[in-house]
Every structure is written in C-alpha cells, then in structure tokens.
Amino acid sequence: MNADPVQLPLLPFGTFLLLRDLIADRFGVWFDETKRDMLHVKLGDRLDDLKLRSFVDYYYLLKYGSEAEWPKLAETLSVQETYFWREMDHVRAFVDLLLPQFVAAGHGPIRIWSAACATGEEPLTLAIALEEAGWFRRASIEIAATDMSAVAIEKARRGVYRERSFRAIPPELRAKYFVPAKGGWRIVDTVHQRVKWGLANLTIPGDFAPHAASPFVFCRNVFIYFSGATISKIVASFAEQMPKPSYLFVGASESLLRLTNLFELERIGGAFVYVKK
Numbered sequence: 001m002n003a004d005p006v007q008l009p010l011l012p013f014g015t016f017l018l019l020r021d022l023i024a025d026r027f028g029v030w031f032d033e034t035k036r037d038m039l040h041v042k043l044g045d046r047l048d049d050l051k052l053r054s055f056v057d058y059y060y061l062l063k064y065g066s067e068a069e070w071p072k073l074a075e076t077l078s079v080q081e082t083y084f085w086r087e088m089d090h091v092r093a094f095v096d097l098l099l100p101q102f103v104a105a106g107h108g109p110i111r112i113w114s115a116a117c118a119t120g121e122e123p124l125t126l127a128i129a130l131e132e133a134g135w136f137r138r139a140s141i142e143i144a145a146t147d148m149s150a151v152a153i154e155k156a157r158r159g160v161y162r163e164r165s166f167r168a169i170p171p172e173l174r175a176k177y178f179v180p181a182k183g184g185w186r187i188v189d190t191v192h193q194r195v196k197w198g199l200a201n202l203t204i205p206g207d208f209a210p211h212a213a214s215p216f217v218f219c220r221n222v223f224i225y226f227s228g229a230t231i232s233k234i235v236a237s238f239a240e241q242m243p244k245p246s247y248l249f250v251g252a253s254e255s256l257l258r259l260t261n262l263f264e265l266e267r268i269g270g271a272f273v274y275v276k277k
C-alpha cells in the first residue's frame, strides 16, 4: 500500500496526461499537474497488485483490457472521509425549514438522495435528524444513498462505525441510535432500514437518473475532486431530473456559482442551498 514514488516505475508526463484524462472521463476525479505525485502513488498500488512494469501498460489495460479493473481503480481513487453530524447547517435547514414548507405547500413525494454517501454517515445523519423531529410518523419519506465505491456501500449496508465517525454527533444521540457491536458501534435497525443503498457513478447519468428526480439532493464533498467542466455537466444533468421546487446541497467549501445558472443560491437558516424554482 502507498508505495514510495521513487521506488515505482516512472510516470512520464505524457502517460500522466493519458491516465488523468481517462480517469476524469470515467469517474470525474481530476488530477491537475500539482497532483501528479499523488496519482503516481495511488496508481502505483494498482501496478503492484497487477505485477505490471509500466504505467503505459496500465493505461492500455484500462483502455483496451477487461472492464474488471475499473471497479478496483474506483476503490483506489475513492476518498471516504466522512462523519455523522457533518455540516449540520444544511441538515437543520432541510429538516426545520425546507421540509415543513415543502409539505405545507402540498408538494411531494418526499424523496432524498445522498449522491456520494461514502460509508453512509451522511444519509444516516439525515435519517436520525428526521426521526428526532418526528417526521417519519407524519409523512412517507424515501432516502436513497449511493456511491461509486462498492466497498463503501458494503460498509454502509453493514452499518457498523468506528470512533472517528462519531466526532461531531451529540453523545446523547450516539447513545440513543447506536449499539455496541463487533468492530465498533451499530446503527439501530429502525434508522438503518430507512435508507436504500446502491452503487451509482456521478459521471453516468443513467446510473443516477432515478435518484436525481428527488426534491432534496445532498451531493457534498465530492465536487472538490472534480474539474469545473465535469461539475457543470453533472449539475446540468441533476437540474434536468430534479422536480420544481427542489434543493441541491453541496459541501461548504464547494461553490457552483461560476459553473451553473440552473439553480439559484439562497441562504436558508444557517446554510447556503442551490434552489431550482
């Protein structure tokens, strides 16, 4: 794992560009020239596993070989940093302000999509917050959660979390919604079963079209890895599917302002939300 770049075969600049573009095309993840070493090391792990001697060989394998390598590359590229109660201003704006307005105006159905959910902390945070506010007793709510990483989705389906996932959730909610289990703490079934898990690649509209037809889309902390052009394309695809009105939440460090005019940015409570009217 994580080999030293000096012990790896060289990654010549031309090969870096070929691999970078192939990866951007398939997964959206963008390695600019300042991230060449990072890509070198990440792909070095794949070369090692496959006993390949050069990065050009790896390029040819991806481009002309079997599809079987792509899911493995997805795992290599997937950064699954996430935790419960992350960027709660969005969740509060959704649960306390937007959802009551949405229901009072007679809109429906209430469908939520967590579009790059990693190991599941984000959709489970939404489910806990909705449960705490009594929403599941009042309305029928669907939560779908997807990611490109099969390993992450498998962990989300298992629903067992380690200490670092709990860094921000209030202790009383942790005690209420998690039980000790082998390898960590397990989310209680009543909340876990509120979420339907699946695989979807954000660069493949056919993968996510059914989910994007949701009025509430959380796509947070994934666009930071993409180029502006890719983000614009994905957001246009979301805008096509999402109903009116609908609400797109992106991470606090991510801005769509220069990338799309298909949504209006609004301040709702303590959060900024992209609104399709």
Ligand SMILES: C[S@@+](CC[C@H](N)C(=O)[O-])C[C@H]1O[C@@H](n2cnc3c(N)ncnc32)[C@H](O)[C@@H]1O
Pocket: 026, 027, 028, 029, 077, 078, 079, 080, 081, 082, 083, 086, 115, 116, 117, 118, 119, 122, 146, 147, 148, 149, 152, 200, 201, 202, 203, 219, 220, 221, 222, 225, 251
């Ligand atoms: C940092 S996590 C974000 C988790 C969560 N949304 C949050 O804000 O805490 C980024 C996730 O994006 C996923 N990802 C990256 N590229 C993707 C793509 N093209 N399609 C779907 N998921 C992708 C990664 O696998 C990873 O799990």
